[in-house]
Amino acid sequence: MRKLAIAAILAAGTASAGGIEIDVQGAANGTISIDLFEDIAPLHAAQISALAADGAYDGVVFHRVIDGFMAQTGDVQFGDSTDGQFDMRRAGTGGSNLGDIPLEVPSEKSFTRGMVGMARSQNPNSANSQFFIMFQDGAFLDGQYTIIGEVISGMDVVDAIKLGDGPNGAVIGDADIMGAVRVTN
DSSP: OOHHHHHHHHHHGGOOSEEEEEEEESSSOEEEEEEOOOOOOOOHHHHHHHHHHHHTTTEEEEEEEEETTTEEEOTTOOOOOTTTTTOOTTSSSSSOOOBBBBOOOOSOOOOTTEEEEEEOSSTTOOOOOOOESSSSOGGGGGOOOOEEEEEEEHHHHHTTTOOOOOOTBBOOOOOEEEEEEEEEE
């Protein structure tokens, strides 16, 4: 059933996407509304929408949060805090059962405060389910990561997300979670 729901949303493409709403729980509490950029990142917007519609993001932790830079989440494989096998040390090392997505680079957008980008490995075509929200401008990321959307409300919630420790921003102990993630039109 899960794969059929994802396949249907991916097949529908941009018609199904519009945005997502994230209910954050933990040190930060509230809702973040994100407008997805289906026109400049259609593959990424469709995948994020499919995972959200399937409930895959519900309960997933913010595992990497760097003060003055960004908050990262979306590891549906190892970041689900409701999974009986959950181990915070593994959060951020996985993806989803959907395929990786090639880099989609917009020339008209830049990583500024509130922009949402897709996380990836060293391979620029390896984005899957993880994404990050910018606390501050970061034009040095332009052209290297796909910009998938922008926070249209709830930046106060983003600013309150529990910060990680050390240079890589790994969150230790209780992390903030995406309690529920909904697709909006």
